[in-house]
Amino acid sequence: MGIAVIYGSSRRNGNSEQLAKRLVEGFEVDHIHLTEHHIEPIKDYRHSEKEPYPDDDYRSVIERVLAQDRLVFATPIYWYGASGLTKTFIDRWSQSLRENKDEFLAKLRGKSAWVIGIGDDEPQLKGIPLIQQFQYIFEYTGTSFEGYILGKANRPGDILEDKFALASVEEIRVKWREALN
Amino acid sequence: MGIAVIYGSSRRNGNSEQLAKRLVEGFEVDHIHLTEHHIEPIKDYRHSEKEPYPDDDYRSVIERVLAQDRLVFATPIYWYGASGLTKTFIDRWSQSLRENKDEFLAKLRGKSAWVIGIGDDEPQLKGIPLIQQFQYIFEYTGTSFEGYILGKANRPGDILEDKFALASVEEIRVKWREALN
Amino acid sequence: MGIAVIYGSSRRNGNSEQLAKRLVEGFEVDHIHLTEHHIEPIKDYRHSEKEPYPDDDYRSVIERVLAQDRLVFATPIYWYGASGLTKTFIDRWSQSLRENKDEFLAKLRGKSAWVIGIGDDEPQLKGIPLIQQFQYIFEYTGTSFEGYILGKANRPGDILEDKFALASVEEIRVKWREALN
Amino acid sequence: MGIAVIYGSSRRNGNSEQLAKRLVEGFEVDHIHLTEHHIEPIKDYRHSEKEPYPDDDYRSVIERVLAQDRLVFATPIYWYGASGLTKTFIDRWSQSLRENKDEFLAKLRGKSAWVIGIGDDEPQLKGIPLIQQFQYIFEYTGTSFEGYILGKANRPGDILEDKFALASVEEIRVKWREALN
Numbered sequence: 001m002g003i004a005v006i007y008g009s010s011r012r013n014g015n016s017e018q019l020a021k022r023l024v025e026g027f028e029v030d031h032i033h034l035t036e037h038h039i040e041p042i043k044d045y046r047h048s049e050k051e052p053y054p055d056d057d058y059r060s061v062i063e064r065v066l067a068q069d070r071l072v073f074a075t076p077i078y079w080y081g082a083s084g085l086t087k088t089f090i091d092r093w094s095q096s097l098r099e100n101k102d103e104f105l106a107k108l109r110g111k112s113a114w115v116i117g118i119g120d121d122e123p124q125l126k127g128i129p130l131i132q133q134f135q136y137i138f139e140y141t142g143t144s145f146e147g148y149i150l151g152k153a154n155r156p157g158d159i160l161e162d163k164f165a166l167a168s169v170e171e172i173r174v175k176w177r178e179a180l181n
Numbered sequence: 182m183g184i185a186v187i188y189g190s191s192r193r194n195g196n197s198e199q200l201a202k203r204l205v206e207g208f209e210v211d212h213i214h215l216t217e218h219h220i221e222p223i224k225d226y227r228h229s230e231k232e233p234y235p236d237d238d239y240r241s242v243i244e245r246v247l248a249q250d251r252l253v254f255a256t257p258i259y260w261y262g263a264s265g266l267t268k269t270f271i272d273r274w275s276q277s278l279r280e281n282k283d284e285f286l287a288k289l290r291g292k293s294a295w296v297i298g299i300g301d302d303e304p305q306l307k308g309i310p311l312i313q314q315f316q317y318i319f320e321y322t323g324t325s326f327e328g329y330i331l332g333k334a335n336r337p338g339d340i341l342e343d344k345f346a347l348a349s350v351e352e353i354r355v356k357w358r359e360a361l362n
Numbered sequence: 363m364g365i366a367v368i369y370g371s372s373r374r375n376g377n378s379e380q381l382a383k384r385l386v387e388g389f390e391v392d393h394i395h396l397t398e399h400h401i402e403p404i405k406d407y408r409h410s411e412k413e414p415y416p417d418d419d420y421r422s423v424i425e426r427v428l429a430q431d432r433l434v435f436a437t438p439i440y441w442y443g444a445s446g447l448t449k450t451f452i453d454r455w456s457q458s459l460r461e462n463k464d465e466f467l468a469k470l471r472g473k474s475a476w477v478i479g480i481g482d483d484e485p486q487l488k489g490i491p492l493i494q495q496f497q498y499i500f501e502y503t504g505t506s507f508e509g510y511i512l513g514k515a516n517r518p519g520d521i522l523e524d525k526f527a528l529a530s531v532e533e534i535r536v537k538w539r540e541a542l543n
Numbered sequence: 544m545g546i547a548v549i550y551g552s553s554r555r556n557g558n559s560e561q562l563a564k565r566l567v568e569g570f571e572v573d574h575i576h577l578t579e580h581h582i583e584p585i586k587d588y589r590h591s592e593k594e595p596y597p598d599d600d601y602r603s604v605i606e607r608v609l610a611q612d613r614l615v616f617a618t619p620i621y622w623y624g625a626s627g628l629t630k631t632f633i634d635r636w637s638q639s640l641r642e643n644k645d646e647f648l649a650k651l652r653g654k655s656a657w658v659i660g661i662g663d664d665e666p667q668l669k670g671i672p673l674i675q676q677f678q679y680i681f682e683y684t685g686t687s688f689e690g691y692i693l694g695k696a697n698r699p700g701d702i703l704e705d706k707f708a709l710a711s712v713e714e715i716r717v718k719w720r721e722a723l724n
Binding site for chain 2: 486487490493494497507509510525526529530532533536
C-alpha cells in the first residue's frame, strides 16, 4: 500500500501541491484533489433522528484515503488554518464515526501522517495552531503524526526555492526509502 | 449599531447557539445562521485571471456582518477547530480583500470580537488552537479580540449548566451594559 | 490528604497568591512559597558520571508536594511563562526521575492539578503557551490536569475584582466540596 | 557587531551547544554560557519600595547580550520549556525595564533573534509552546524573531546527525553571509 495525498487547495498546481508532489515523487501515490470532488458540510445528527447523510463524494474519497498506509495533508494556509475544503472533509469524519466507529478508527490507527501547510504570513509561527489542531486530530484517531512542513510562499513556484522546506522533503523521502528496504 | 452573531453549527438550537443567545439576550442583534445560507469554498484567483466569484450568499452575509459593531463567532468545536461552515465563510474574506481590500479592512478594524467554542473533549485545553487561529485572524484585520469562552457540552442544553461559561457570559454582558451608558 | 499550593512569585501577597488563597480557603492545605526556599538549577547528569546533586531545599520541598493529593501551581506570568522560580523547581524533577523514576511517577500519577497564572498583558491569550507547557508536563507525569485560571491583574489586589477569575475559583471549590461528601 | 549566543544548558558541550556552535562558526561571536554565571531570580519590586537588586552577574551578562546585533538562544528543552537558567535570566529583564526601560527596549528593538531548542520527546510538536513564548517576548521587546530550530537529540552528538536541523543551520548561515556582502 502507498501514500494518499489529500490536496486542500482550490487551485491546481499551487505551492502546497508542488511541494507535496516533490515529496511523493517516485512512490506509489493516490493524488486526491478535494476541489475536484463535491463534499457537503457535516450534518450533526448526534442528538436527533438519523436523517440520511448527503449523497455526495465523501464516501468515495474517504475510501481512497483509508486504502493507503501513509497520509499527507497538503493545504494552503488560509486565514491561519487549513483550507475550508480540508476542514469540511475532516468534519465529515464524524459521519464515519457515527456509521462505523470501530472500523473507521481501526483503519486510521495503523497509519502515519504528515502535514504540509504553505502560507506567506510568517507560516513557521502563525501556522502553529494548524499543526496543533492536526496533533489533536491524530491523537484522537490514533494515527501516528510523523512530521510537518510549514513553508513560506506567495507566488506560484516560490516554494521550490525554500531550502528549508526542500531539506524537510528530502529527509522524509530518505526515511520512506529506508522503510522500503 | 449592534451585535452580529455568526452561528457555525449545522444544527439549530445546539449548545453553542444556546450560549450565544444567552450572551446577547436583550441587546440589538442580527442572528446569522451560516447553515441557512449557501456559501461556496473560496476560489483562489490571486495568481490567475480573475474569474467570477461564486454567485451565492456570501456577499449578503458579509454585509450583515460588517453592518454591526460587535461580532460573536459561535461555533461547535469540530475536530479541534471551528466548524467547516465557519472556516469556509472566513476563507471567503479573501474575496473581499481582493475586491475591496482597504474598505473591507477599514470596516473590520473598528469592530470588537468574541469567540464561543463548545466541545466535549477537554475544550479548555484542546480548543486552544482554535482561539489562537482567531487571534491571528483578528490581528490581521485589526479587529479587537475582546474575549472567548471555551465551554464543555455534549448533549443539548448541557452548556446551560456550565457555571464557568455562564459566569463568562455574565461578565461580558456587564461590560456591554456599561458601554451603553 | 489535601492540597499543595506551589507559589512561584518572588513577592508575598501578590495577585497569584491572593487568588490561590481564595481558592483553597477552608480546605486542608500546605502552602509552599518557593521564594522562601533555596533551590538550585538542575545539573544535567544524564550523560556523565553521577556527581552529587545540590544540597539545597529541593528534596524537602518535593516531599511536601508529593504528600498531597491535589496540586495548585500559582505563578505570576513573567515574560509569558511561569516564573523562573517555578521553572527551576520543575526542572529539578529530572533529579527525582534519575534517583527514583518509578516511585516518583507513581506518586504524581495519582494526583490532580490546577494552574493559576496571573499577568497583565492579555493573559487569556498570551498565557496560553504557559498552559500548554503544563499540559505536556502533566501528560508526561500522568497527573490529571483538571483546570486553569488565566487572570488579569497588575496592582496588588486587582485579581479580587476579576469576576471571571472569581467565578472559576468558585466552580473549582464546589467540585472539591462535592468530592468531600 | 556580531552574534551573542546565550547557552541555557547546565551542561557543557551538549546538543543545543553543539548545534549553536555549528550555526555561528566563522562569524564574530560572543559565547555566553549562563551556567558559568551567577544570576538570581528576579525580585518583583513593581509595587513596593525599591530595594537593591541582587549584586550578581546579571548586569555584566545583559551588557554582553545588548552589545551584539543578533541573538541566538540555545537551550535544551527541559520539561517542555526553556531551561530554568534561561528563564531566570529573561525574568531579570524586568529589572532592566525598571531601571532604564526606554534605553533597554531601544537596544532590543534593533536586534534579530533565533531560538534553538533541543529535546527528545517530540520536540517539533511539544516544543511549540516554548517557541510561542519567545514569540510573545520578542513581540514585546520589538526584536525581530527570524527563525527557530526544534531539534531532536538525546545522547551527546545526536543533533549533528539530524539532517533537518543541519539544513536549517545551513539556511540561516547563507542568509547571514549574504548580509555581510
